[in-house]
Structures are given as C-alpha cells and as structure tokens.
Amino acid sequence: MATATMTASTTALEPSGPRPKRLTADRVGLYVFLVIAAAFFLLPMYVMIVTSLKPMSEIRLGNIFSLPEAWTIEPWLQAWNSACTGLNCGGIKVGFWNSIRILVPSVIISIFIGALTGYALSLWRARGSNLLFAVLLLGAFLPYQVFIYPLVRIYSSVGIYGTMAGIVVTHTIFGLPLMTLLFRNYYSSLPIELFKAARVDGGGFWAIFFRLMLPMSTPIIIVAVILQVTGIWNDFLFGVVFAGRENLPMTVQLNNIVNSTQGEKLYNVNMAATILTALVPLVVYFVSGRWFVRGIAAGAVKG
Known part of the structure; x- marks a missing residue:
C-alpha cells in the first residue's frame, strides 16, 4: 500500500507538459549576436597577432588575414629591446x-x-x-x-x-x-x-x-x-x-x-x-x- 502511494505521488510530481524546445528563435538570435560581437572585437586582435609574427616580406603582400608562412618572433624581440623612440633605441x-x-x-x-x-x-x-x-x-x-x-x-x-x-x-x-x-x-x-x-x-x-x-x-x-x-x-x-x-x-x-x-x-x-x-x-x-x-x-x- 505504501509503495503504491509513493508511486502515485511520484507520478503526480513528474512534469506532464511538452518538453521545452532547446533551440528557439530568441536563443538562435542571441547566439548569432554574440558570435558577431565576438568576431567584431576579436578580429582586430587576430590581425595584430598574425601581423606581429610575420616578416615584412609577407606583410608587403597585403594579405592581413592570412597566417604567417614563415613564423618569427623577431618583431617581438625588436619591439622590446631595440625599437627606436626618437633618438633612443632601447625598445618598449x-x-x-x-x-x-x-x-x-x-x-x-x-x-x-x-x-x-x-x-x-x-x-x-x-x-x-x-x-x-x-x-x-x-x-x-x-x-x-x-x-x-x-x-x-x-x-x-x-x-x-x-x-x-x-x-x-x-x-x-x-x-x-x-x-x-x-x-x-x-x-x-x-x-x-x-x-x-x-x-x-x-x-x-x-x-x-x-x-x-x-x-x-x-x-x-x-x-x-x-x-x-x-x-x-x-x-x-x-x-x-x-x-x-x-x-x-x-x-x-x-x-x-x-x-x-x-x-x-x-x-x-x-x-x-x-x-x-x-x-x-x-x-x-x-x-x-x-x-x-x-x-x-x-x-x-x-x-
């Protein structure tokens, strides 16, 4: 008797309506907006990073979105140690x-x-x-x-x-x-x-x-x-x-x-x-x- 009562109460507590849709128009729109916003803010950072890792011979080609063919950290070392700020070339x-x-x-x-x-x-x-x-x-x-x-x-x-x-x-x-x-x-x-x-x-x-x-x-x-x-x-x-x-x-x-x-x-x-x-x-x-x-x-x- 007790088992039947517990089973009935458990069944009464279970949701009976339709399951909510996982993807609604509002949620899709939100995701699209977030992706566009993230791309808008991250794209300049991407261009800066890949440009800083390219030699000047690749940069002159004008393909700012392409990955470096010859990866180099020399620009970073030069920026830190020997870039010129006027007459002083001690870097940043x-x-x-x-x-x-x-x-x-x-x-x-x-x-x-x-x-x-x-x-x-x-x-x-x-x-x-x-x-x-x-x-x-x-x-x-x-x-x-x-x-x-x-x-x-x-x-x-x-x-x-x-x-x-x-x-x-x-x-x-x-x-x-x-x-x-x-x-x-x-x-x-x-x-x-x-x-x-x-x-x-x-x-x-x-x-x-x-x-x-x-x-x-x-x-x-x-x-x-x-x-x-x-x-x-x-x-x-x-x-x-x-x-x-x-x-x-x-x-x-x-x-x-x-x-x-x-x-x-x-x-x-x-x-x-x-x-x-x-x-x-x-x-x-x-x-x-x-x-x-x-x-x-x-x-x-x-x-």
Whole structure:
C-alpha cells in the first residue's frame, strides 16, 4: 500500500507538459549576436597577432588575414629591446619599467586616500560633508584638459614638474573622486550596527578604520585596484605632459615607436609593441574579472 502511494505521488510530481524546445528563435538570435560581437572585437586582435609574427616580406603582400608562412618572433624581440623612440633605441621595455614605477605608488596612495575619505564621509559625517562630497564628484566629471595648465604652473613653482613625484601626484588627485565614490557607497551599505558597536567598545577614528573597515573592504579594494591599474596604465595625456623625458610611460613610448618617421614602417614591430603595451590591462581583466563582478555586487554601486 505504501509503495503504491509513493508511486502515485511520484507520478503526480513528474512534469506532464511538452518538453521545452532547446533551440528557439530568441536563443538562435542571441547566439548569432554574440558570435558577431565576438568576431567584431576579436578580429582586430587576430590581425595584430598574425601581423606581429610575420616578416615584412609577407606583410608587403597585403594579405592581413592570412597566417604567417614563415613564423618569427623577431618583431617581438625588436619591439622590446631595440625599437627606436626618437633618438633612443632601447625598445618598449624602458617605458614598461617607467609605467611600473608610476603605477605602483599611484594605485596604493589613491586607493588609501579614497578609502579613508569615503570612510570619513559615510560614517563620520561632519558639517559640510555632503558639500565636500559633491565637490569631489564634480572633479570626476570635468574634462582633464581644464586642469593641465594650472597644474603645470603649480608643479613648476614647487619643483616637481617633469618628475616621478609629479606624475604620481597627478594620478592620485584625479583618481580620488572615483575612489571616494566607490568606498563611500560601499561603507554606506555596511550595517551601521558594526560601526556603533566599535564606538561603544572604545574604538576611535583610526582604530575602527584599520581594524574593522579595511579588513571588510576586500571586495571593493579589488574593484578599485582594477579600475586604477587600467586607468593609470592606459593613460597618455598625463604621461606626456607631467612625467618628463626620463619617466615617459609605456603608452607614450608606443606612440613614439608607431609614429616614427625614420626609415621603413615596421608594421610587425608596431603590432608587437602595441600588444606588449596592452598586456597588463588584459591580464588584470582576465585574472580578476570575476572578483570585479563580486566587488560591484558587494556594494560598489549602492548608497
């Protein structure tokens, strides 16, 4: 009797309608769109890669989509070690190490100040904090070109124009509005009871920040690192204006290589140098893309 009852209940729970179609018109259309979009974005990358692996004798034939007949990595070695940027023929590696020296302190300082400012504006709201936050956000939407001449005059007067300190300060200043927005919204989304409990336990401004808020900020710190690394690494304008000749970042060096007017246009070397310049942002996105989504979902756009 029990077995019959179980069989009847199992039969009642089984779906009785028609099976859903695996391929519908909507799904086919979605797949077609995704394939076209992927081809649209990946085709230039394919052309760059195959061109960078061809000798110039094949490139002159004009078959940009064909695979190399004689594969070579010589353009990559030349782009890294001996490509000329003006009178200097040290390759793109000079700009790479300059970009690293610019990137590391700029990312650390801008994220730390942004986290501290967002923490103060969200949990220690003083009189006028909303006005200060509005002023900071205004700086994120004004064109950068508006600030270049005043900053050049200020940096020249204090002696940091054309130095590593000048370019680091510039990236820190212009990264502060976005970093403050991210951390303020993230801290505002946290339960206020945690902050109040820390105050009751005798925690002060710095103790709560370092012992409570920063350990809980891993998701949004990852988002901030991704945004700052890609933004600072891809920067050209600030690098060419504020870095000085001895500290030109990789993007400026790439421009000098590609736009060189000396001798033959080496398209394979130019393509290899372009890919080398884009490697760091690509690696950051591929490695930490899922963490970026998690950080956004954890409160980066709440508030």
